[in-house]
Amino acid sequence: MAHYLVTGGAGFIGSHLVGRLVGQGHRVTVLDDLSSGRVEVLPRGVRLIVADTADAQAVSEAMAGVDGCFHLAAIASVQRSVEDWAGTHRVNLTGAITVFDAARKNRVPVVYASSAAIYGNQEVLPIAETALPAPRTAYGADKLGCELHARVAGLVHSVPSMGFRFFNVYGPGQDPSSPYSGVISVFIDRIRRGEPIVLHGDGYQTRDFIYVGDVVQHLIAGMGQASVEAPVLNVCTGQATSIRSVATLLRDIAGSAVDIRFAPERPGDIRASIGSPRRATDRLAVRADTPLAIGLTHTFQAV
Ligand code: NAD
Ligand code: UD1
Known part of the structure; x- marks a missing residue:
């Protein structure tokens, strides 16, 4: 201990x-x-x-x-x-x-x-x-x-x-309450309230969730x-997902049809973010193996 x-x-x-x-x-x-x-x-x-x-x-x-x-x-x-x-x-x-x-x-x-x-x-x-x-x-x-x-x-x-x-x-317990919160927590919160999801830019920017x-x-x-x-x-996982896909995946999980709207791209926003997990896997013998759909479902159910 x-x-x-x-x-x-x-x-x-x-x-x-x-x-x-x-x-x-x-x-x-x-x-x-x-x-x-x-x-x-x-x-x-x-x-x-x-x-x-x-x-x-x-x-x-x-x-x-x-x-x-x-x-x-x-x-x-x-x-x-x-x-x-x-x-x-x-x-x-x-x-x-x-x-x-x-x-x-x-x-x-x-x-x-x-x-x-x-x-x-x-x-x-x-x-x-x-x-x-x-x-x-x-x-x-x-x-x-x-x-x-x-x-x-x-x-x-x-x-x-x-x-x-x-x-x-992402995951359970991520605070959605500020305009600065992580995108998945914000989208889940919007869907729960029946409010539109807002995509900054065209929504084709990617992240490794x-x-x-x-x-x-x-x-x-x-x-x-x-x-x-x-x-x-x-x-990281080595998998890229667009913000648009996250929005649709979450709407599917929730069985919701909230609107998707667009707002200007954020200044300094990164376009494509996807990492190689190889060094961490080799060095630490750990692997990020929770599939996005499963992780999102857990997160959605935990809210
Ligand atoms: P979070 O805001 O939920 O947690 C940060 C914690 O730090 C909060 O409990 C907050 O009260 C505390 N804190 C803030 N300023 C402090 C200060 N001056 N003194 C003492 N405590 C202070 O954020 P998180 O998502 O849990 O992020 C944890 C760490 O991981 C941060 O260093 C963040 O930059 C980093 N990080 C997060 C992500 C992500 O996607 N969430 C990705 C990359 C890196
Ligand atoms: C996030 C983390 C940051 C971390 C970084 C690593 C948070 C709040 N930020 O930053 O700590 O270091 O990943 O890659 O956890 N978006 C929308 N609509 C919204 C909210 C966001 O379209 O309502 C878009 C943003 O413009 C951005 C993407 O979603 O393109 C992700 O935004 P965000 O969750 O704030 O994360 P990052 O800026 O990538």
Whole structure:
């Protein structure tokens, strides 16, 4: 049994990870400012520290005595980083550096969330980790910054880490309530209310959607493989789905005929996002094997 710190543990991916760790018998401390996370999702017995990841003292105290840190706290919305550049930077990069710095003082390995957003638009698909990063938004630039600082943490301060470039994660518990929420949670919410689905752009942009349970498997396997070389791995399925297809699949699952409407494309939006899972499969012996139709059905039924 180990003791883990999970930043952002009250959020969507974090709460699934915390549930799995507690189920495996581990002790868990969560550090979360509850800006989008909710206390109710935390299992009994989990210690919650309500604090900001940019608060060096709070993060260092939370990390004292833990065996590993999963750093997931961030403002996860790409669109919000377009609107609030400096504000999201403070959370998404300063927060991460604060976590690495505390890990250095406490000698703790860090598994952290990067993003497929670091790739921007690539010509060669599916995207492998060797592709040259080309972020198009502040969010993507800050996630790439996290990877560079993880490298510094390893090279200069001997902090072992493992970075995960999550592609588009979906599943039960993803909050649909903000205009910045993940597309699947937003579409499910619209369908439930009988309101039209809105496609930004022509709807033919693609994403590699991965079920949250598969992401949790990668995170847990990654903790055992953190190293001072600061490796980064894609977390994806290798399957591309257009936003239009997601809309129709969800309408079919729900037996709904809500309208599909169009709005302007989002600035900085990525056109085609599909990752190669090969390196993660080879290195961690895990595979994202939840088919989209099954994952969407679970998600729809869980709402
Ligand atoms: P989420 O918004 O559900 O969870 C983020 C959590 O972090 C929330 O509980 C929030 O309250 C907390 N938080 C935010 N700012 C904080 C701060 N300054 N201090 C402390 N806590 C703070 O988002 P999520 O979808 O669960 O994303 C988790 C991580 O995965 C993020 O780092 C995100 O960038 C990354 N990611 C998510 C996706 C996706 O598709 N959901 C894809 C790629 C990467
Ligand atoms: C998502 C994640 C981000 C992650 C990235 C990795 C969220 C909120 N964002 O960004 O954290 O790093 O994947 O690839 O989880 N769309 C519509 N209609 C809507 C909402 C969205 O057409 O009502 C479109 C968007 O324009 C975009 C696509 O759906 O083309 C996906 O949008 P979104 O779910 O916000 O995710 P990403 O921007 O890909």
